[in-house]
Amino acid sequence: MNVLGIETSCDETSVAVITDGKLKANLISSQDFHTDYGGVVPELSSRAHLQIIMPLIKKALDKTGFKLEDMDVIAATAGPGLIGALLVGLNFGKGLAYSLGKTFIPVNHIEGHIFSGFLMEEKPDFPYLCLVVSGGHTLLLLVQSDFEIIKLGTTVDDAAGEAFDKVSKMLGLGYPGGPLIQKNAEIYNGELIDFPVSRCKNKYDFSFSGLKTAVLRFLEKEYGGVGKAPEKDIPMLAASFQKAAVRALVEKTELALGEFNPKSLSLVGGVAANKFLRNKLAETAKRHNKKFVVPALEFCGDNAAMIAYRGMKLYEGGYSFNFDFNAYPGLKENPFFKEYSSAE
Numbered sequence: 001m002n003v004l005g006i007e008t009s010c011d012e013t014s015v016a017v018i019t020d021g022k023l024k025a026n027l028i029s030s031q032d033f034h035t036d037y038g039g040v041v042p043e044l045s046s047r048a049h050l051q052i053i054m055p056l057i058k059k060a061l062d063k064t065g066f067k068l069e070d071m072d073v074i075a076a077t078a079g080p081g082l083i084g085a086l087l088v089g090l091n092f093g094k095g096l097a098y099s100l101g102k103t104f105i106p107v108n109h110i111e112g113h114i115f116s117g118f119l120m121e122e123k124p125d126f127p128y129l130c131l132v133v134s135g136g137h138t139l140l141l142l143v144q145s146d147f148e149i150i151k152l153g154t155t156v157d158d159a160a161g162e163a164f165d166k167v168s169k170m171l172g173l174g175y176p177g178g179p180l181i182q183k184n185a186e187i188y189n190g191e192l193i194d195f196p197v198s199r200c201k202n203k204y205d206f207s208f209s210g211l212k213t214a215v216l217r218f219l220e221k222e223y224g225g226v227g228k229a230p231e232k233d234i235p236m237l238a239a240s241f242q243k244a245a246v247r248a249l250v251e252k253t254e255l256a257l258g259e260f261n262p263k264s265l266s267l268v269g270g271v272a273a274n275k276f277l278r279n280k281l282a283e284t285a286k287r288h289n290k291k292f293v294v295p296a297l298e299f300c301g302d303n304a305a306m307i308a309y310r311g312m313k314l315y316e317g318g319y320s321f322n323f324d325f326n327a328y329p330g331l332k333e334n335p336f337f338k339e340y341s342s343a344e
């Protein structure tokens with residue numbers, strides 16, 4: 001069976017092909033021009049997706065030797081994401097499926113991230129604890145099976161990636177912030193500032209706005225405001241923020257490992273590319289004797305391989321969808337998510 005995956009939820013256009021469960025192609029085209037604006041400009045993103053999507057599909061198919069007609073399932077991201085950007089990929093997928101008489105499967109982008117560990121040789125074992133850290137979401141999940149996900153916690157304010165991006169901006173490093181914070185943090189190995197991590201009512205929830213404010217207050221107090229810190233202090237500030245953000249993520253994850261005793265631990269999403277976080281969670285998993293699965297870098301950020309994989313699973317699970325299935329910007333009612341209740 002051949003699955004074509006299409007991803008256009010934000011500023012990456014991506015196309016992938018999975019044949020009988022094996023990944024044959026995963027092409028990712030990133031829209032670098034957004035850096036000039038300090039963030040993603042939705043309208044420009046939609047137009048860029050529109051321009052590149054067909055050539056990218058062609059290139060991916062060329063790589064595999066297949067033709068469009070050889071595809072059995074066409075899976076495209078339906079949400080969450082930028083609505084204009086989503087509409088490009090979703091409608092393209094629908095149009096292809098309709099005109100070729102193939103099965104169309106809309107895929108939830110976050111579900112794509114959650115199962116991205118299965119693109120690796122060494123896969124997670126169910127049930128696994130999954131830490132989703134991306135630009136728009138921070139979720140701690142207990143993944144029981146392909147179709148049963150228990151939500152233990154989420155962020156009460158900013159997402160982890162959003163915090164990296166905002167602090168990067170404050171430090172004058174630019175966008176996207178995650179890789180730039182990491183790079184600066186890596187060149188520093190002196191003493192760090194102990195930035196505080198906020199507590200939440202639900203023990204598995206996250207909060208990053210307090211940390212962000214703590215960095216801001218520090219910049220104001222020590223240097224007289226944002227943009228005033230000397231260049232030589234930026235790596236120290238980046239490393240201090242990174243350490244506090246990672247500590248918050250690792251603490252909650254470790255707590256849940258102890259309480260739920262899952263078989264594996266998986267770290268996914270754009271922020272899973274962070275080396276310091278990967279290392280810290282690998283150590284945590286080892287301490288608890290758990291298999292640790294973190295996707296290769298090409299599967300951490302947005303990619304169509306994870307969308308094709310999830311589309312394949314939905315198809316195999318007997319799920320079917322109509323062509324009137326629409327794109328959605330937020331994490332709408334999800335049939336596979338269950339809220340955790342400690343009373344259960």
Ligand code: ATP
Nearest residue numbers: 134135136137161176177178179270271273274302
């Ligand atoms: P979502 O998946 O929630 O819809 P998104 O698709 O925009 O949001 P991703 O592409 O999964 O998010 O991740 C992008 C985020 O990952 C950005 O916030 C970026 O700064 C962050 N990121 C990328 N690389 C790193 C890194 N090395 N360290 C920390 N953060 C990183």
Ligand code: MG
Nearest residue numbers: 010011012302
């Ligand atoms: Mg992106």
Ligand code: FE
Nearest residue numbers: 134270301302
């Ligand atoms: Fe994403």
